[in-house]
Amino acid sequence: MSLAKSWFDHAFRDRAATEQLLRPDLESGLLSQHDYQLAVDFLPGYHRYLPYIHTALWGALAGLATFRYRSRVRFPTTVVTVSAVSGYGIGLWHYFRFHRQFARELEDRQAFLLVLENVNKRLGNQSTLFPQLDERKMFETIMKRKQENGEVLSDGAELLADADPPTDGVAPSDAIRASPAKDAPTRPKSTWEAIREANAQNAGKHSSWDELRQRHERRRVSDSGRESIEDPRAQAQKEFDAILEAERKAARG
Incomplete structure (x- = not known):
């Protein structure tokens, strides 16, 4: 009462x-x-x-x-x-x-x-x-x-x-979206994570020495490729020349 x-x-x-x-x-x-x-x-x-x-x-x-x-x-x-x-x-x-x-x-x-x-x-x-x-x-x-x-x-x-109770013109979902998200607590990085991060940062960086070394390697690979392609032709030419020389000797003999 x-x-x-x-x-x-x-x-x-x-x-x-x-x-x-x-x-x-x-x-x-x-x-x-x-x-x-x-x-x-x-x-x-x-x-x-x-x-x-x-x-x-x-x-x-x-x-x-x-x-x-x-x-x-x-x-x-x-x-x-x-x-x-x-x-x-x-x-x-x-x-x-x-x-x-x-x-x-x-x-x-x-x-x-x-x-x-x-x-x-x-x-x-x-x-x-x-x-x-x-x-x-x-x-x-x-x-x-x-x-x-x-x-x-x-x-x-x-x-x-x-x-419904008043919401001051803002829907609960809108209020949640509008509120800034709190930063999640970060844990300290392990040694392996630090190494991987350093490698990722240096992946796109090359010194002038690295460029020269890579250019030399590409040139050496290219030359060896050409040699591997030209060797069969030279061998065939040598065999053909040997056959001709043998026929000349037989004709003279």
């Missing part, structure tokens, strides 16, 4: 705040003009102070009584404390009695429950006030009844309790 009182006192702390929180549902048609005016007049009223007023009154009366009859009272502090706590409880009972009377004067109590849920969401609270109620089904029933009664509803009439 104290939690409910704390929520009402925080939400409807004054008339201006109450009007600001309830006006969207009035304009959408979810809240009637009668219930809006009744809520604006009642919710920020003096009844919110009843528990504190009763606490002070009962505590003060108990204090005066114990002071006057102090010779007969053995534990005056205990008497005053118990009286103050009792006064708070009685004031809280009167507080909710006024709320019960307010609820009876509403034209559409179901719609007002949904209005309170919307107010709760406008205050930034993600938890629901009435978890035992099927709010979506209740909302559809109220809208159907209002339409059957010929009431004009705005396109903005909605139940904020089912809406």
